[in-house]
Amino acid sequence: MQAYANRLISRKKSIAFVPTMGFLHEGHLSLMREGRKRGDVLVVSIFVNPTQFGEGEDFDSYPKDLERDLELARKENVDVVFTPDKVSLYENGFQTYVNLEKLPKHLCGISRPIFFQGVATVVTKLFNIVKPSVAIFGQKDYQQLAVIKRMVRDLNFDIEIVGAPTVREPDGLAMSSRNNYLKPEERLAALSLFESLSKAQNLCAEGVLDSDRIINEVKKLIHSHKDSKIDYISICDPDTLEDIKTIESPVVMALAVKVGKTRLIDNMIINY
Ligand code: AMP
Secondary structure (H helix, E strand, O other): OHHHHHHHHHOOOOEEEEEEOOOOOHHHHHHHHHHHHHOOEEEEEEOOOHHHOOOOOOOOOOOOOHHHHHHHHHHOOOOEEEOOOHHHHOOOOOOOOOOOOOHHHOOHHHHOOOHHHHHHHHHHHHHHHHOOOEEEEEOOOHHHHHHHHHHHHHOOOOOEEEEEOOOEOOOOOEOOHHHHHOOHHHHHHHOHHHHHHHHHHHHHHOOOOEHHHHHHHHHHHHHOOOOEEEEEEEEEOOOOOOEOOEOOOOEEEEEEEEEOOEEEEEEEEEOO
16 A cells, blocks of 8 residues: 555655545545545545454444445545555554543543544554545544544644534434444434434523533433433533533534443534
8 A cells, every 4th residue: 555655646646545444334425525526546444443442342343344335435436445454554563652642531532541542543554554645534523533633733744634524314313333233222312412412502502501501401311211321421622622611612512422332422513
Protein backbone atom coordinates (compact mmCIF):
# COMPACT_ATOMS: atom_id res chain seq x y z
CA MET A 1 0.00 0.00 0.00
CA GLN A 2 2.79 2.41 0.92
CA ALA A 3 4.74 1.68 -2.27
CA TYR A 4 1.56 2.16 -4.30
CA ALA A 5 0.84 5.47 -2.51
CA ASN A 6 4.40 6.62 -3.26
CA ARG A 7 3.88 5.85 -6.95
CA LEU A 8 0.61 7.79 -7.02
CA ILE A 9 2.20 10.78 -5.33
CA SER A 10 5.16 10.77 -7.74
CA ARG A 11 2.57 10.92 -10.56
CA LYS A 12 0.98 13.97 -8.81
CA LYS A 13 -2.20 12.10 -7.84
CA SER A 14 -3.87 13.13 -4.57
CA ILE A 15 -5.21 10.45 -2.22
CA ALA A 16 -8.46 10.73 -0.26
CA PHE A 17 -8.81 8.26 2.60
CA VAL A 18 -11.73 6.77 4.57
CA PRO A 19 -10.69 4.50 7.46
CA THR A 20 -13.35 2.02 8.65
CA MET A 21 -13.79 -1.19 10.60
CA GLY A 22 -15.98 -2.64 7.84
CA PHE A 23 -19.51 -4.03 7.87
CA LEU A 24 -20.28 -1.00 5.79
CA HIS A 25 -23.52 0.94 5.92
CA GLU A 26 -24.88 4.14 4.42
CA GLY A 27 -22.89 6.24 6.95
CA HIS A 28 -19.60 4.83 5.66
CA LEU A 29 -20.78 5.24 2.06
CA SER A 30 -21.50 8.94 2.65
CA LEU A 31 -17.86 9.39 3.74
CA MET A 32 -16.74 7.63 0.55
CA ARG A 33 -18.84 9.97 -1.58
CA GLU A 34 -17.23 12.92 0.20
CA GLY A 35 -13.79 11.40 -0.35
CA ARG A 36 -14.53 10.71 -4.03
CA LYS A 37 -14.98 14.47 -4.54
CA ARG A 38 -11.79 15.38 -2.72
CA GLY A 39 -9.05 13.20 -4.17
CA ASP A 40 -7.90 11.67 -7.47
CA VAL A 41 -7.65 8.26 -5.85
CA LEU A 42 -10.01 7.07 -3.12
CA VAL A 43 -8.67 4.57 -0.58
CA VAL A 44 -10.88 2.88 2.03
CA SER A 45 -9.36 0.77 4.77
CA ILE A 46 -11.16 -2.05 6.56
CA PHE A 47 -9.43 -3.05 9.76
CA VAL A 48 -10.90 -4.04 13.10
CA ASN A 49 -8.17 -2.59 15.26
CA PRO A 50 -7.40 -4.78 18.29
CA THR A 51 -5.60 -2.05 20.26
CA GLN A 52 -8.74 0.06 20.69
CA PHE A 53 -10.84 -2.72 22.26
CA GLY A 54 -10.72 -3.32 26.01
CA GLU A 55 -11.18 -6.55 27.97
CA GLY A 56 -14.69 -7.93 27.56
CA GLU A 57 -15.52 -5.69 24.58
CA ASP A 58 -16.68 -7.00 21.21
CA PHE A 59 -13.39 -7.37 19.31
CA ASP A 60 -13.95 -11.08 18.59
CA SER A 61 -17.62 -10.74 17.70
CA TYR A 62 -17.40 -7.50 15.68
CA PRO A 63 -19.56 -8.06 12.56
CA LYS A 64 -17.74 -8.84 9.32
CA ASP A 65 -18.74 -9.38 5.68
CA LEU A 66 -15.81 -8.57 3.41
CA GLU A 67 -17.48 -9.73 0.17
CA ARG A 68 -20.46 -7.46 0.76
CA ASP A 69 -18.17 -4.57 1.79
CA LEU A 70 -16.11 -4.94 -1.40
CA GLU A 71 -19.28 -4.90 -3.50
CA LEU A 72 -20.53 -1.73 -1.77
CA ALA A 73 -17.12 -0.06 -2.17
CA ARG A 74 -17.07 -1.00 -5.86
CA LYS A 75 -20.45 0.68 -6.34
CA GLU A 76 -19.05 3.88 -4.78
CA ASN A 77 -16.12 3.83 -7.24
CA VAL A 78 -13.56 3.27 -4.50
CA ASP A 79 -10.15 2.69 -6.12
CA VAL A 80 -8.46 0.72 -3.35
CA VAL A 81 -9.79 -1.22 -0.39
CA PHE A 82 -6.88 -1.73 2.01
CA THR A 83 -7.42 -4.69 4.36
CA PRO A 84 -4.29 -5.20 6.46
CA ASP A 85 -4.20 -8.00 9.03
CA LYS A 86 -3.34 -7.45 12.65
CA VAL A 87 -0.02 -9.30 12.48
CA SER A 88 1.30 -7.07 9.70
CA LEU A 89 0.21 -3.87 11.48
CA TYR A 90 1.30 -4.96 14.97
CA GLU A 91 4.31 -7.18 14.47
CA ASN A 92 6.08 -8.81 17.42
CA GLY A 93 7.82 -6.22 19.54
CA PHE A 94 5.42 -3.39 18.68
CA GLN A 95 5.64 -0.78 21.48
CA THR A 96 4.94 2.72 20.16
CA TYR A 97 1.61 4.43 20.90
CA VAL A 98 0.12 7.88 20.33
CA ASN A 99 -1.58 9.44 23.35
CA LEU A 100 -3.49 12.67 23.84
CA GLU A 101 -3.39 14.35 27.22
CA LYS A 102 -6.86 15.78 27.73
CA LEU A 103 -9.51 14.91 25.13
CA PRO A 104 -9.58 11.18 26.05
CA LYS A 105 -10.37 12.03 29.69
CA HIS A 106 -14.00 12.81 28.78
CA LEU A 107 -17.09 11.00 27.42
CA CYS A 108 -16.22 7.56 25.97
CA GLY A 109 -12.65 7.72 27.29
CA ILE A 110 -13.91 7.29 30.86
CA SER A 111 -15.44 3.85 30.37
CA ARG A 112 -13.06 2.91 27.51
CA PRO A 113 -9.67 4.05 28.89
CA ILE A 114 -7.49 2.59 26.11
CA PHE A 115 -9.84 3.36 23.22
CA PHE A 116 -8.42 6.69 22.04
CA GLN A 117 -4.82 5.54 22.40
CA GLY A 118 -5.73 2.66 20.09
CA VAL A 119 -7.53 4.95 17.63
CA ALA A 120 -4.80 7.63 17.55
CA THR A 121 -2.12 4.96 17.07
CA VAL A 122 -3.85 3.05 14.29
CA VAL A 123 -4.89 6.22 12.45
CA THR A 124 -1.27 7.46 12.62
CA LYS A 125 -0.09 4.15 11.18
CA LEU A 126 -2.74 4.20 8.44
CA PHE A 127 -1.88 7.82 7.56
CA ASN A 128 1.78 6.85 7.20
CA ILE A 129 0.92 3.87 5.01
CA VAL A 130 -1.84 5.38 2.84
CA LYS A 131 -0.30 8.90 2.61
CA PRO A 132 -3.56 10.77 2.00
CA SER A 133 -3.87 14.52 1.47
CA VAL A 134 -7.40 14.38 2.92
CA ALA A 135 -9.17 11.95 5.28
CA ILE A 136 -12.90 11.81 6.05
CA PHE A 137 -14.34 10.91 9.47
CA GLY A 138 -17.95 10.83 10.70
CA GLN A 139 -19.37 13.29 13.22
CA LYS A 140 -21.25 10.28 14.61
CA ASP A 141 -18.03 9.59 16.55
CA TYR A 142 -17.69 13.19 17.72
CA GLN A 143 -14.93 12.61 20.26
CA GLN A 144 -12.94 10.49 17.81
CA LEU A 145 -13.13 13.28 15.21
CA ALA A 146 -11.99 15.82 17.85
CA VAL A 147 -9.06 13.54 18.81
CA ILE A 148 -7.97 13.09 15.20
CA LYS A 149 -8.19 16.82 14.43
CA ARG A 150 -6.15 17.65 17.54
CA MET A 151 -3.57 14.95 16.81
CA VAL A 152 -3.13 16.14 13.21
CA ARG A 153 -2.50 19.70 14.42
CA ASP A 154 -0.26 18.69 17.30
CA LEU A 155 1.91 16.33 15.26
CA ASN A 156 1.92 18.41 12.02
CA PHE A 157 0.41 15.78 9.75
CA ASP A 158 0.02 17.37 6.32
CA ILE A 159 -3.51 16.00 5.99
CA GLU A 160 -6.85 17.80 5.82
CA ILE A 161 -9.41 16.25 8.17
CA VAL A 162 -13.03 16.50 7.04
CA GLY A 163 -15.96 15.76 9.37
CA ALA A 164 -19.08 14.40 7.65
CA PRO A 165 -22.63 14.55 9.08
CA THR A 166 -24.22 11.59 10.85
CA VAL A 167 -26.38 9.44 8.58
CA ARG A 168 -29.53 8.20 10.30
CA GLU A 169 -32.25 5.61 9.72
CA PRO A 170 -35.59 7.16 8.69
CA ASP A 171 -36.73 7.20 12.36
CA GLY A 172 -33.52 8.93 13.53
CA LEU A 173 -31.39 6.05 14.83
CA ALA A 174 -27.77 6.80 13.91
CA MET A 175 -26.44 4.13 11.57
CA SER A 176 -23.81 1.90 13.14
CA SER A 177 -22.34 -1.51 12.39
CA ARG A 178 -23.26 -2.37 16.00
CA ASN A 179 -26.99 -1.83 15.28
CA ASN A 180 -26.70 -5.30 13.82
CA TYR A 181 -26.48 -6.68 17.39
CA LEU A 182 -29.88 -5.25 18.38
CA LYS A 183 -32.71 -7.71 18.95
CA PRO A 184 -36.07 -6.57 17.51
CA GLU A 185 -37.34 -5.61 20.98
CA GLU A 186 -34.18 -3.54 21.62
CA ARG A 187 -34.58 -1.48 18.46
CA LEU A 188 -37.19 0.79 20.12
CA ALA A 189 -34.97 1.38 23.14
CA ALA A 190 -32.09 2.24 20.78
CA LEU A 191 -34.17 5.04 19.31
CA SER A 192 -34.20 6.75 22.72
CA LEU A 193 -30.70 8.14 22.04
CA PHE A 194 -31.94 10.21 19.11
CA GLU A 195 -35.14 11.07 21.00
CA SER A 196 -33.00 12.31 23.88
CA LEU A 197 -30.97 14.57 21.64
CA SER A 198 -34.11 15.96 19.98
CA LYS A 199 -35.70 16.51 23.39
CA ALA A 200 -32.63 18.39 24.62
CA GLN A 201 -32.68 20.54 21.52
CA ASN A 202 -36.37 21.36 22.06
CA LEU A 203 -35.88 22.13 25.75
CA CYS A 204 -33.03 24.47 24.92
CA ALA A 205 -35.15 26.17 22.24
CA GLU A 206 -37.87 26.66 24.90
CA GLY A 207 -35.34 28.44 27.10
CA VAL A 208 -34.20 25.63 29.41
CA LEU A 209 -30.47 26.34 29.60
CA ASP A 210 -29.50 24.44 32.74
CA SER A 211 -27.62 21.30 31.66
CA ASP A 212 -28.51 19.26 34.75
CA ARG A 213 -32.21 19.91 34.20
CA ILE A 214 -31.99 18.83 30.58
CA ILE A 215 -29.95 15.74 31.47
CA ASN A 216 -32.47 14.74 34.16
CA GLU A 217 -35.34 14.95 31.67
CA VAL A 218 -33.42 12.84 29.21
CA LYS A 219 -32.53 10.23 31.84
CA LYS A 220 -36.26 9.62 32.43
CA LEU A 221 -36.76 9.02 28.74
CA ILE A 222 -33.92 6.49 28.52
CA HIS A 223 -34.85 4.70 31.74
CA SER A 224 -38.41 4.20 30.46
CA HIS A 225 -36.87 1.23 28.61
CA LYS A 226 -36.01 -1.39 31.21
CA ASP A 227 -32.97 -2.89 29.48
CA SER A 228 -31.19 0.44 28.89
CA LYS A 229 -28.26 1.49 31.04
CA ILE A 230 -26.73 4.95 30.73
CA ASP A 231 -22.95 5.07 30.44
CA TYR A 232 -22.85 8.88 30.23
CA ILE A 233 -24.90 11.88 29.14
CA SER A 234 -22.92 15.06 28.72
CA ILE A 235 -23.54 18.58 27.57
CA CYS A 236 -20.08 19.82 26.76
CA ASP A 237 -17.87 22.31 25.02
CA PRO A 238 -17.54 21.41 21.30
CA ASP A 239 -13.73 21.84 21.38
CA THR A 240 -12.51 20.79 24.83
CA LEU A 241 -15.40 18.37 25.62
CA GLU A 242 -15.51 19.75 29.17
CA ASP A 243 -18.92 19.78 30.84
CA ILE A 244 -20.96 22.96 30.50
CA LYS A 245 -23.32 23.89 33.35
CA THR A 246 -25.34 26.61 31.63
CA ILE A 247 -25.84 26.79 27.88
CA GLU A 248 -24.69 30.18 26.61
CA SER A 249 -23.23 29.20 23.22
CA PRO A 250 -23.49 26.17 20.92
CA VAL A 251 -22.70 22.96 22.83
CA VAL A 252 -22.49 19.28 22.05
CA MET A 253 -24.77 16.85 23.73
CA ALA A 254 -23.23 13.39 23.66
CA LEU A 255 -24.42 10.16 25.19
CA ALA A 256 -23.61 6.48 25.43
CA VAL A 257 -26.25 3.94 26.41
CA LYS A 258 -26.05 0.18 26.73
CA VAL A 259 -29.17 -1.37 25.24
CA GLY A 260 -29.05 -4.99 26.38
CA LYS A 261 -25.45 -5.93 25.59
CA THR A 262 -25.00 -3.34 22.82
CA ARG A 263 -23.26 -0.04 23.61
CA LEU A 264 -24.57 2.77 21.40
CA ILE A 265 -23.38 6.37 21.10
CA ASP A 266 -24.83 9.46 19.51
CA ASN A 267 -24.42 13.22 19.68
CA MET A 268 -25.81 16.46 18.34
CA ILE A 269 -24.75 20.09 18.28
CA ILE A 270 -27.29 22.08 20.27
CA ASN A 271 -27.48 25.60 18.97
CA TYR A 272 -28.05 28.32 21.51
P1 AMP B 1 -16.39 2.52 12.03
O1 AMP B 1 -16.36 1.52 10.94
O2 AMP B 1 -17.57 2.40 12.93
O3 AMP B 1 -15.07 2.61 12.78
O4 AMP B 1 -16.58 3.93 11.34
C1 AMP B 1 -15.73 4.35 10.31
C2 AMP B 1 -16.03 5.79 10.00
O5 AMP B 1 -17.41 5.93 9.63
C3 AMP B 1 -15.81 6.73 11.20
O6 AMP B 1 -15.25 7.94 10.75
C4 AMP B 1 -17.22 6.93 11.70
O7 AMP B 1 -17.40 8.15 12.40
C5 AMP B 1 -18.01 6.93 10.41
N1 AMP B 1 -19.42 6.62 10.67
C6 AMP B 1 -19.93 5.57 11.37
N2 AMP B 1 -21.27 5.64 11.44
C7 AMP B 1 -21.63 6.76 10.77
C8 AMP B 1 -22.88 7.41 10.50
N3 AMP B 1 -24.04 6.90 10.91
N4 AMP B 1 -22.86 8.56 9.78
C9 AMP B 1 -21.70 9.09 9.35
N5 AMP B 1 -20.49 8.52 9.57
C10 AMP B 1 -20.45 7.39 10.27
